[in-house]
Amino acid sequence: GTLVGQFTIGGMTCAACVNSVEGILRDLPGVKRAVVALATSLGEVEYDPTVISKDDIVNAIEDAGFEASLVQ
Template identity: 40%
Template sequence: MEKTLLNVEGMSCGHCVKAVEGSVGKLDGVERVLVDLSAKTVAVEYNNDSVSLDEIKETIEDQGYDVV
């Protein structure tokens, strides 16, 4: 199990949290997603045999946010 903390720009409200947590949480291999709006971060626990970090970043960016 891998853990990573991503810095994400553009999240500002509860809808943003639901969009990111919902989309990333649906990926195979993702065990946990936690958005912190005030810190502008997304913490992800995932199995790197099932999903790559690039896939997670792309999923966040597909929701309209920038992974920095």
């Protein structure tokens, strides 16, 4: 099965940032779908929790130079 996680992503200032973050997320093992919105700084990620965790997703975004946190 899959879960959907919502993340606040900081540091995105143009549309290319959004494409970059979406590409990073979609390349992660276990990620099925990723949509990022510049206006709201929100990312929604559908993922397989047996392959990747929410913390792994946060770390991948931060490794790319953006800030990320889980939305409760």
